[in-house]
Amino acid sequence: MDWPAVAERLATELVAPRAEEMDRTDRLPTAIRQALASSGLMGLTTPAEFGGAEADTRTVARVLETLAVASGAVATILAVHLAVATRPIVDHGTADQRRTLLPPMASGRWLGAFALSEPSVGSDAAQLATRYRVSGDGFRVRGNKMFTTSAESADVIVLFATRDPAQGPHGISAFAVTKGTPGLSVGQRLDKLGVRGSETVELVLDDAELPRTALLGTEGEGFAIAMQALAEGRIGIAACALGVARSAFDTMRAAARKDPAEWKRAAVARAYAELEAAAALVRHAAEVKDRGMAFADAASAAKLFAAQTAVRLANAGIDIAGPAGTLRGARAERLLRDARVFPIVEGTTEIQELILGRSLLDREEPKP
Numbered sequence: 612m613d614w615p616a617v618a619e620r621l622a623t624e625l626v627a628p629r630a631e632e633m634d635r636t637d638r639l640p641t642a643i644r645q646a647l648a649s650s651g652l653m654g655l656t657t658p659a660e661f662g663g664a665e666a667d668t669r670t671v672a673r674v675l676e677t678l679a680v681a682s683g684a685v686a687t688i689l690a691v692h693l694a695v696a697t698r699p700i701v702d703h704g705t706a707d708q709r710r711t712l713l714p715p716m717a718s719g720r721w722l723g724a725f726a727l728s729e730p731s732v733g734s735d736a737a738q739l740a741t742r743y744r745v746s747g748d749g750f751r752v753r754g755n756k757m758f759t760t761s762a763e764s765a766d767v768i769v770l771f772a773t774r775d776p777a778q779g780p781h782g783i784s785a786f787a788v789t790k791g792t793p794g795l796s797v798g799q800r801l802d803k804l805g806v807r808g809s810e811t812v813e814l815v816l817d818d819a820e821l822p823r824t825a826l827l828g829t830e831g832e833g834f835a836i837a838m839q840a841l842a843e844g845r846i847g848i849a850a851c852a853l854g855v856a857r858s859a860f861d862t863m864r865a866a867a868r869k870d871p872a873e874w875k876r877a878a879v880a881r882a883y884a885e886l887e888a889a890a891a892l893v894r895h896a897a898e899v900k901d902r903g904m905a906f907a908d909a910a911s912a913a914k915l916f917a918a919q920t921a922v923r924l925a926n927a928g929i930d931i932a933g934p935a936g937t938l939r940g941a942r943a944e945r946l947l948r949d950a951r952v953f954p955i956v957e958g959t960t961e962i963q964e965l966i967l968g969r970s971l972l973d974r975e976e977p978k979p
């Protein structure tokens with residue numbers, strides 16, 4: 612199957628025409644949710660034995676970039692579902708968890724979410740305050756999760772909690788939590804700057820009752836599961852940022868063509884170079900992963916640069932559009948708001964710098 616072509620059709624026929632509506636209403640239209648499911652795209656990262664397409668990372672990145680050209684929100688929803696929601700179940704689920712959770716996620720009947728961040732914990736995820744205890748034949752979870760993409764609509768949430776905050780990362784476990792879990796509810800629905808149309812909510816866990824079978828991996832393995840999922844997820848988020856950057860570039864080029872003043876030519880030329888550099892980094896990160904090599908550095912570099920490129924190009928787009936570009940409803944204005952979210956999600960720019968700095972400076976040099 613030519614998945615980028617499937618994404619292109621969906622983006623052009625359904626997503627782009629409704630991008631402005633999604634931004635205004637902050638809702639994902641049912642027709643787009645259904646089309647995402649029926650297209651097969653929601654199974655891209657699931658093995659074939661569970662009904663997925665088992666696509667390589669390059670294909671997934673191209674699909675996300677294509678959708679993000681039309682809507683950063685729709686691409687973000689799919690990126691979260693494919694990487695940080697689906698992959699921990701593929702990689703760490705028991706045979707039973709994989710058999711029950713993956714087929715409906717791959718077919719798109721179920722949407723996935725990932726709940727790590729909390730009201731006062733983001734970058735330093737080892738400090739989680741949401742606690743769990745063993746209770747009878749299961750677990751009780753208490754706390755709040757914040758900024759959880761898709762969690763109100765989600766049917767399965769990969770959720771992280773600590774048994775004992777004093778144990779730092781070693782106290783954290785991962786759970787696959789399904790809709791309707793007693794004690795789990797949605798708190799605030801957050802009204803965001805950008806990628807509106809992708810819902811972002813607070814989750815409240817009031818002694819939420821999880822069965823023993825909800826545990827993903829072993830107790831204490833949750834932090835490693837989260838970091839592994841985020842490293843992979845960053846390639847997808849980088850691809851989303853690249854799509855928003857491409858949309859900003861297309862918009863600025865169209866505007867500059869109508870009035871090709873010298874300074875606009877220079878701005879479009881600079882933007883083109885940056886866009887190509889970001890595209891090369893995203894492609895490289897995906898290829899490194901597909902070759903089975905250590906990809907975390909390449910993923911961080913791609914995420915860092917593509918997110919910054921999206922912001923810079925969207926900003927330059929406003930310069931070229933002039934005051935009309937600042938008006939509510941103008942494409943340039945929406946792109947700048949959408950772009951600004953990408954340096955934050957799945958690890959901020961500073962956290963990518965931290966990851967890369969540690970890896971490049973603290974790791975032993977390979978022997979000649």
Ligand SMILES: Cc1cc2nc3c(=O)[nH]c(=O)nc-3n(C[C@H](O)[C@H](O)[C@H](O)COP(=O)(O)OP(=O)(O)OC[C@H]3O[C@@H](n4cnc5c(N)ncnc54)[C@H](O)[C@@H]3O)c2cc1C
Pocket residue numbers: 691724725726727728731732733734735757758759760761803806811952955956957958959960961962965
């Ligand atoms: C649209 C959107 C969707 C999101 N979706 C999800 C989701 O689905 N699931 C989920 O779990 N989370 C989600 N998040 C949360 C996101 O992952 C966090 O916002 C992010 O990790 C940063 O955490 P924080 O906001 O608590 O900032 P903080 O960690 O408080 O950081 C604040 C600032 O300090 C900087 N900083 C922090 N530590 C350091 C350091 N050691 N060195 C240098 N600078 C530092 C950061 O870069 C940042 O600029 C989402 C966020 C947004 C905006």
